[in-house]
Amino acid sequence: MKVLLVIAWRNIWRHPSRSGVLLAAVVVGLWAGVIAVGAMNGMTRQRIDYLIESEIAHVQIHNPEFLAEGQPCLFIENHWEITAKLDREARIKSHTMRTIVDGMLRSPIKTSGVRMRGIDIRTETETTTFHENIVAGEYLDSETRNAAIVGQSLARDHNLRIGNRIVLTFEDLNRQLTSASFNIVGLFESASADFDRRNLFLRSDDLNAVLGDRPVYHEIAIMLTDETLASELVADLNRRFGHIQAQSWRQLSPELNVLVEIGDLMLFIVTMIIMLALAFGILNTMLMALFERMREIGMLLSIGMSRKRVFAMILLESLALTVIGAFLGIFLGWGSILHLGKVGINLERFACGIAEIGWDTVIYPFMSPADYASVAALVVLVTLFASTYPACKAIRINPLDAAKDT
Helix, strand or coil, X not given: CHHHHHXXXXXXXXXXXXXXXXXXXXXXXXXXXXXXXXXXXXXHHHHHHHHHHHHHCCEEEECCCHHHXXXXXXXXXXXXXXXXXHHHCCCEEEEXXXXXXXXXXXXXXXXXXXXXXXXXXXXXXXXXXXXXXEEEECCCCCCCCCEEEEEHHHHHXXXXXXXXXXXXXXXXXXXXXXXXXXXXXXXXXXXXXXXXXXXXXXXXXXXXXXXXXXXXXXXXXXXXXXXXXXXXXXXXXXXXXXXXXXXXXXXXXXXXXXXXXXXXXXXXXXXXXXXXXXXXXHHHHHHHHHHHCHHHHHHHHHCCCCHHHHHHHHHHHHHHHHHHHHHHHHHHHHHHHHHHHHHCXXXXXXXXXXXXXXXXXXXXXXXXXXXXXXXXXXXXXXXXXXXXXXXXXXXXXXXXXXXXXX
């Protein structure tokens, strides 16, 4: 084997320019592939983390019919019993209750359909990072009566400013239309312009005062100590409380789950495109080298070298060249991901379009050790596959015919 390695290594560098071009193609291809995969990983992970940390949380509890019907009367019954259980649960880091009502916002300019989210200031701040989205004015801890914070997109549509009064119309617990005025104390801007246009936030106490004669809550959002515990906790809550429906973030937001699957699919597609280009490069280089060395291989077979050793020699040449290129490409990619993971990839010039689909304007790429291992394993497999054909042609060479051809 040692002799075969030495021969394979010398054969590679018989034509330094050709081998160098293939080596450079492998390095650049894998470096670009690692960057592309890292960027997709970063975009997907940031979107999921943002929605979980700022809005959805890991688990939510609702009345079984609320998500389908959305009526204010479909609130969580005996919510104090559930929250008492959650307070004692070691798997839970924090939780918050929300009053959610769909209705209409009226301003001097026009009327729009909105979702009013009544929140508890203290527990919401402990559970989510939504308060970090405030870009102007105050949070709901303002002393202003009937305070409200609205999205910048909604404010622009209605030409609203901090201090303006808005009128909200919605259905109360008795299924009667009611209206109330609220004062804008702040503006928020999330990663999604569509979310900003459709949602506004109020204090749950203020909203409940208009809804009916008792406090009601339509949603309990839960953050866990470990995301992997979500399915287990959901099953426990649904088993213990029969009048509620607990769901994990994957169930609540199927589009996020699809996003994870699409991310995996895109990772596979990009990787396979790179590997396919690598396979054709290896195949072309090895076939050229084989046709130039027909007489030499014929001579080796004539003096007693087994066809198995010839086959192994061709494979070793391909492996040695691509493994070196793969190591350099992955190393450069790792360094680039390490740097870009700190400074980010700035996409601010596309900010308007990105905001419409809810992506961050700065992407922080990352690659897990498993991703690097997968790429390295694929390089080896593709190399073996691509070099099998030239190796098979090599062992079918007839020494006499090879001598005549020269």
